[in-house]
Amino acid sequence: MIPTEGNDLMAKYMLLIYGDAAQWEAMTPDERAAHDARHAAFREAAGPRVAGGEELEFAPNATTLRAGVTGEPITTDGPFLETKEALGEYYLVEAADLDEVLRLAALLPEVHASHSAVEIRPVVFHG
Template structure:
């Protein structure tokens, strides 16, 4: 079994402006995902908005320098993640398709295999 990180990203303004019905659909999608994945979900979290993020990058002298917010200037930000264990990518994609963000026009789900150094 391999581990996969599902990064949920989207437009934070769209998430904040969601109607009660849209919020319910989003929540139902996450419940369906967790129910289908069961024990395969190793961890999951919603993240605070990108506006409270801090990014460390090297300055010209190679010293870490902190800046507010994410590094990239983009309207999309990572809003949460799932760490899952699955037999293959097709299995993970089938599960991730249950998430609201996979079919909403203002968001998406990035699936990344986790490197096993063991």
């Protein structure tokens, strides 16, 4: 929980948006515009509860850092896991509870597409 204006306590939730990059790349300009409009509607509805968020480059542009055989860090191209659905975007949202986050996240187009999903994960507060 984090303190907010008026000393109310709000929790932070990370909304991790996964999907098939091939599906996103195949969108027509009209489909992309509709997709972007749904994200704009989400941001409008969430207002100041959105504490951050960005669209990410496609998974093949990722670099993964992990321990090598000797324990020294090594880098590899791409994401850690081989999967059809990859992390494509995220939002950091402050909300009173999970129910509020679920109502907001339901506005995201990835919740309604067959190739994507939104993972909602509470953020741990260490304060």
